[in-house]
Amino acid sequence: MSRFTPVDLSLYPISDVIEALDFESYLARDRAEFTTRWEARRVTNPALPPIDTLLLESDPASVVMEVGSYRETLLRGRINDRVRALTLAGALGRALDHIGVTYYRTPRREIVPAIGATPAVMEDDETYRQRLALAPESWSTAGPVGAYLFWALSASGDVLDVAAYSEDEGVCLAPRIRVVILPRDALTVDQKAALLVTVQDALSRIRLRPLGDLVTVELASDLDFDVTAHLKIRQGASAAIVVAEAEKRVRQYCSGRLRWIGDDVPGPIWLIGRRMRQATIAAAALGTDANVVEVSVPDPAGDVNPPDPGYTEAALAGVGSPAFVPLADPITAHLFKAPRLGNVSVTYELVAESWS
Template identity: 35%
Template sequence: MPVPDLSSLPAPQIIEEISFEAILSAMMDDATARFAAAGVAYDVGNLETDPVKIVLEAAAYRETLLRARVNAAARANLVAFSTGSDLDHLAAFYDVTRLDGEADEALRRRVILAISGRSPAGPEDWYKTAAMRASPRVKDVAVYRVGTGPDIRIAVLATDNFGEPDAALLAAVDAEVQKNSVRVISDRVTVLSATSATVNVVADIWLLPTTPMTVFEGLEANLRAALASEGGLGFNVTRSWLAAKLHQPGVQKVSLSSPVADVVVDDGAAVKVGTVALTFKGRDR
């Protein structure tokens, strides 16, 4: 079951819109009505120096701050909005603890996984939760069964090293998912790298007449960084995507000769960049 996207939910009704002008207007209307009931004509509300308006402006501002504080307290109790120590307390309710250096968004995702993975018999999210708490370096995980037997594969994608997990990260994940408190007794679990496909890039590059050579020199690093940022499990690396990432500002033309076809992977695999051979072909208008 996919992890729910909380950002797609409508705004909760417990959090109301705040408008200083609307609050002030309601207070001014109330004051005018009270003066009228007392038989007093009040017609100076538009004057900036009117003492009644000055006092009500201060009161409206304080009410705006109070409502904002109530809204903040409401958000702190919702997984989708909670941050910092408030999110830590929500996570603790689901037996999830923030890892060293872990950002709020990563912790929030693990909380949601922990909730959805609590059903019995080791569902996908159960193992995924365990794998992702092994290290903050785990960017994503794919869990799948080989055939109909007890063999479970856990494919790991790293946050660093362009997605390729090193031996230490794989060992950390393996140690976590093999615990008696995690692994279902009938399962045989194997941890492996998710980056099972490699794309080698060969391309000719033309620059515009005034483009500095530093643009060409940085193309490989930009390409690797783009795949690390945008790629992930199930992300297909197409020829058009590669050409677009090489076509940085200042590049006039890109002629891609490798790969000769799109690199397509399944949902449990990721693509990594192998060798990158770029040839500067000159300048063109």
């Protein structure tokens, strides 16, 4: 009953080679070493002064050690960056292109083709990274779900999201495969029709799929929704900043991104068939902001795109048996919908809440 989800690279550590940088520990180590060596010199030359100002920032020896520790921090950081650039989870830009082409034989997609002197707009690092993680799925000759997702996403830069369903989801009888795509925004009706043909052609080549699969490609239906949240904010906090950050977190969750690295870095999209829970939206608005005491939503039970009550494990228990009959379209309708966020309204009130 769960849609196939590719590995989320953000959940795994890159490598034990990556070190946590700690300037203060380097400085403390160097001070201890300096003290040991200086006292050893004083044993042979008692005329040397004792160390009693080493922790003062004005002491020349302290300044020299701070410079050395700072340079060591920079050097270790550069080594960390070089190691990250060798991994699929951490590579960026050209380093990611190199990994994609040499190890996965998968170049970056064009989102907008080059026109004259205007260079092409290529897919962003996070979307490309997640597609590369899917690439090994396409190497199988058995036609796994991940293979359909990979080839559909690779067919065109206008494909924003893909889902593939068959008998396991109760929507049709195998060997029929229903591939659902979500086009990028701003495509015209004619462009969407052409995109369907492009993806259908990509999935119908004999070299890409088992001959027994009957593949059809269709468009996901947009499910527009708005979000309203009310915050209780501690007195003394900047309400405008808190509200803006809460709205940003809500948009991040509701955009359907699987992962993102750093601030404002978009990732791959997962919207088709997704259920947007009001409780999770409220949790996103709350985040880890200590200035937010409480978040409420108008209708906690009003989840966006919930499954039909008839879409249960019991209803799918007969999958694979000769007697199994696909479920009625209304029962599986949620699998073909893509929640699309509209307006976000975040209101607030200030409350006198203690920090204890």
